[in-house]
Amino acid sequence: MPQPPMFRESASSKGSFFASKPSDNAVSQGVFSCVPFQGMPLTASKHSPLPLLELEEVPCAPDSQPTLPPCSGPSQWGGDCQKNSQSPINIVTTKAQVDPDLGPFSFSGYDKKQKWKVQNSGHSVMVLLEDEASIAGGGLAAQYRAVQLHLHWSEELNGGSEHALDGGRFAMEMHIVHEKEKGTSRNEKEAQDSKDEIAVLAFLVEAGSEENDGFQPLVEALSYVPRPEMNTEMKESISLFDLLPKKEKLRHYYRYLGSLTTPDCQEKVVWTVFQERIQLHKDQILTFSQKLYYDKEQKLRMTENVRPLQQQGQRLVFKSQAPGQLLPLPLPALLVPTFTCLTAGFLQ
Template sequence: MQHLLLSVFLASLLKISFGADWCYQSEFTCENQCNAPEKWDHSKEACAGKKQSPINIVTRKTIPDDHLTPFRFLNYQDAFRSVIKNNGHSVQVAIPNQAKVEGGNLVMPYKAVQFHLHWGKNGGPGSEHTIDGEQYPMELHIVHMKQHYTSLGEALSDPTGVAVLGFFYEQSISSNRKYEPIINALKNIKDTSANTSLGPISLDHLIPPRQNLTSYYRYMGSLTTPGCSEAVVWTVFEKPIPLSKSQLQAFSELEFHDGKPMVGNYRPVQPLNGRPVYRSGGTVVLASVAVMLGSVAMAMGLAQPN
């Protein structure tokens, strides 16, 4: 009887422990009754705020903004070595070099701190942000903070202290060789808290060519994990990054803390609550160029002799 009571007591403690933690919907089970996304505010009140992320970007409702000029990516081309870690919710890599972004209507340069990813199951829908309801297979977040801050925690106390660059992924026929160091490293961090060396890599290798980064969306939002601090200047780029099906599937071989496959580690889109979403001039320019080229082609066609 004593053993039975002890077992029940320990099970209750475990349930309380799990229940006090946060998790993704894909982690929630009868055995692991953690706080799924709809209950994140139970442990972190800010998660019920009015400026939460991610969002669904409805392109026809975005507002053109000429101030959203091309970014300047400083030291993004520099190779660095780091550690890639399974933190129990994603894979995360600290950025030790002096990479920064400026321009793009940011109030000052922001220095890169870390990057992490969100994905679905075996290459299925898994991005956090969506475009006109479309969910991409995966999303990369490169997290920056204002250059004068010494810690991310300090930056999160500033309403515009953090700038996150978000990039979508799309499935491609061939493998993206630039991602091989990351894909190969995943085999060594299957378990939660596992880490391994990574590099040399550069941020330039992770993102599309810079000439493809003039089209993007901008809004004010939050972190997409608890504590959900509403201190993020979000930039979501249109141009996706290509990865093969097998490269996308490699992320689903990681595990949550309970040994279950790490899949569906994305937060559902949050209410916009009247926030404006802006689009860069690049999107408008590209559309204008397409219209112009179409008009020229039509004119040339009409000018052809019979």
């Protein structure tokens, strides 16, 4: 779920860089700009407030002058970033296995309207959720509280998502990041499992023909946080549900275990990638690249904050079997209507 090079979803080492070239094992083209970022804690809540980023490093891009520090792209990230259960991945939908345990989610606080706090993290735009919402169900082993949401995007309308579906990428991807709540696991074994400490709900965003009214308060807030360390408050109250597809559409999703998408790339994330896309008008999407900057001097526009695809390896990807979802009919079922029609013809 989580992430950042742009948007960090967990504590990470200071002075890391987000990338200019795809990693060696990337499945698709990656980012062509890179920006150093500071580590920041995952939790942005009223219990442990998120400190502002202190961007001491100089951002760098392909056309940077030699005097700037060199970028360290994803292929050079060390530690856990070189392990075998990394994110994001390309999800081949026909190979995803149906898991009957992947039922509907239970959303708490997602309908609460308020003027959310918005922050330029230096790598993305973040909405601080302050423990006001939580999720359960959906095949998760515990209850998870929402701590923040952020987005990834590109000026190319088919290159801003981190995950891909059947090789196709989208204009943006929104991550709602949740932390496992202590004492809510179904048993002690699941409570001690570190592979799902973080639950990220990932929503793919595509360009539509109409403006998305639910997103507009966030889009308008971007003008007030162009530079790192800047904060504002939405001018209009919205709920998390205002940002999402209709609730009945949220029963269709994919599930796999993976990692944060930026250093230190810890493999402790249970990912949920929803099938239903969010639609924003093209102008709303491009506003993210036009209004936000990586640097305080406002020379480097914030865009392409996307990690290249990683190898799936031996991991399995599962999918929900939502009520009403159509499945291919077995051959006998397809032949019965045909046989009936032929018989009726002969009897006439």
